[in-house]
Amino acid sequence: MSNKGVGVDIGTMNLVAAREEAGNVSIRRMRDAFLDLPPQAKRVLKLTQASYVDMGDQILLLGDQALELAAMFQREARRPLSGGLVSPGEVNGIDVLGFMLKSILGEPKRPGEACYYSIPAAPVDDPSKDTVYHKRVFHKILESLGYTPTASNEAMAIVFSEAAQDGFSALSFSFGSGMTNVALAYTAVEALSFSVAKGGDWVDRRAGASVSKTASQICTVKEAGIDLMSPKSREEEAVSFYYSELIETSIRVVREQFMSRGLDKTVSRPIPIIVSGGTSMAGNFLELFKKQWGQMKMPLQVSSIRHASDPFNAVAKGLLVQASQEE
Amino acid sequence: MAAKEQTPQVDQLRMEIGQVAQQARASEVKIVQLLEQIVNRVNQLAAAQEAMAAQADHSTARMSTVSVTAPETAKLDSEPVFIPRPNLTIEGSIFTSESTSTSVEAAAKALKEIK
Numbered sequence: 001m002s003n004k005g006v007g008v009d010i011g012t013m014n015l016v017a018a019r020e021e022a023g024n025v026s027i028r029r030m031r032d033a034f035l036d037l038p039p040q041a042k043r044v045l046k047l048t049q050a051s052y053v054d055m056g057d058q059i060l061l062l063g064d065q066a067l068e069l070a071a072m073f074q075r076e077a078r079r080p081l082s083g084g085l086v087s088p089g090e091v092n093g094i095d096v097l098g099f100m101l102k103s104i105l106g107e108p109k110r111p112g113e114a115c116y117y118s119i120p121a122a123p124v125d126d127p128s129k130d131t132v133y134h135k136r137v138f139h140k141i142l143e144s145l146g147y148t149p150t151a152s153n154e155a156m157a158i159v160f161s162e163a164a165q166d167g168f169s170a171l172s173f174s175f176g177s178g179m180t181n182v183a184l185a186y187t188a189v190e191a192l193s194f195s196v197a198k199g200g201d202w203v204d205r206r207a208g209a210s211v212s213k214t215a216s217q218i219c220t221v222k223e224a225g226i227d228l229m230s231p232k233s234r235e236e237e238a239v240s241f242y243y244s245e246l247i248e249t250s251i252r253v254v255r256e257q258f259m260s261r262g263l264d265k266t267v268s269r270p271i272p273i274i275v276s277g278g279t280s281m282a283g284n285f286l287e288l289f290k291k292q293w294g295q296m297k298m299p300l301q302v303s304s305i306r307h308a309s310d311p312f313n314a315v316a317k318g319l320l321v322q323a324s325q326e327e
Numbered sequence: 328m329a330a331k332e333q334t335p336q337v338d339q340l341r342m343e344i345g346q347v348a349q350q351a352r353a354s355e356v357k358i359v360q361l362l363e364q365i366v367n368r369v370n371q372l373a374a375a376q377e378a379m380a381a382q383a384d385h386s387t388a389r390m391s392t393v394s395v396t397a398p399e400t401a402k403l404d405s406e407p408v409f410i411p412r413p414n415l416t417i418e419g420s421i422f423t424s425e426s427t428s429t430s431v432e433a434a435a436k437a438l439k440e441i442k
Contacts, residue, residue, distance in 0.1 A: 004435075018428070018431075020430065020431065020432070023430055023432075024427040024428065024429065024430055025427065025428040025429065025430060025431055026425070026427055027425065027426045027427065027428055028423045028424070028425050029423060029424045029425075029426070030422075030423045030424075042418075045418075051418060051422065052418050053418075054418055063422055063423070064422055064424075065422060103423055104423050160434060160438060161431060161434060164433060164434040164437040164438070167441070168437070168438065168441060187441060188438060188441050188442070309429075310428050310429070313428050317428060317431050317434075318431075320431055320435075321431045321434045321435050321438055322438075324431070324435040325435065325438060325439060325442065
């Protein structure tokens with residue numbers, strides 16, 4: 001299987017493209033962040049040998065460089081996506097996303113090459129948000145890059161990359177920065193999908209507000225390494241509390257959705273749970289998840305609860321599996 | 328005698344004239360100050376109007392550039408979405424991290440069989 005389509009995970013924190021090459025999957029990743037600066041900043045940027053997009057009236061730093069150099073300019077890096085969706089307040093965001101996608105995808109291997117891109121499910125806890133605009137924006141960006149785009153549910157993609165041995169039947173959780181996506185697949189068919197408008201960013205914000213720290217400071221605490229089952233400081237404890245709340249909310253909504261849709265009667269055999277996403281990489285996240293799952297009376301039998309084998313890339317790889325079916 | 332009697336009156340009149348002249352000079356200064364303020368405000372207004380006009384020209388120029396360089400996007404104008412401009416000029420090369428992961432060929436084959 002060579003050059004058979006491409007998958008791209010469009011996340012609030014990262015954009016990840018996956019393409020099959022020489023018997024492996026080639027992954028290209030870019031941080032989903034940018035920084036706008038006045039043209040006068042060029043002189044400083046040349047000294048630091050930073051790359052930038054010159055838009056005439058302003059210059060844009062993209063990806064990791066935006067995050068690294070934001071402090072130097074006493075600014076916060078901007079994010080083109082917010083809460084898992086195209087940020088309504090970022091006018092430059094669309095241009096930035098177009099350029100970033102071009103950087104990680106490159107040119108299509110053939111005209112109209114299949115490109116599956118991830119979209120979240122509509123959030124159950126925020127009816128004011130829908131995914132229509134988000135979906136169409138990315139469709140047009142990818143089309144303008146020469147691809148044939150197809151939108152696909154983010155959590156379902158995890159099933160396609162991680163549950164082949166389970167006959168593509170699994171309950172998957174994608175804990176991202178902007179939101180948490182959940183899907184139930186039964187023999188590769190989507191039986192349920194939803195999202196909760198809370199994710200890693202929400203944990204950082206709420207935990208920070210609780211202990212008088214900024215979200216960035218909490219993020220630093222997390223990145224230094226944290227054990228969610230055994231927090232060692234006030235900040236870590238706050239992070240642990242909000243992680244627990246995030247997991248509990250997601251599991252509770254699964255139970256509600258199962259009951260309201262009568263899925264508890266339909267799904268008769270035990271299925272695996274697959275946990276994925278960057279937010280699930282905090283220390284002992286899976287143990288905390290198992291603990292929370294065990295504490296609730298859930299209306300379905302579970303064969304195992306496991307982490308995705310490649311949590312950062314599971315979505316992009318699942319989208320690649322789907323794209324390969326088109327070629 | 329009459330001249331002697333008139334002297335205080337003349338002095339009084341002179342004093343009054345002096346006061347009036349002083350008030351006139353003060354008013355004159357005030358008027359000049361007011362005029363200066365008005366001129367400043369007019370200049371500020373003119374500068375703001377010029378800036379707005381320049382911005383409008385610039386926006387129009389940018390839109391024109393887009394329609395020239397990417398004519399295929401013109402059809403999108405009627406749709407409430409956006410105009411993609413992925414072909415921007417860059418200085419240097421934008422950093423993307425690259426890695427490899429295990430093949431998904433087995434999963435792709437299994438999915439094909441199920442379908």
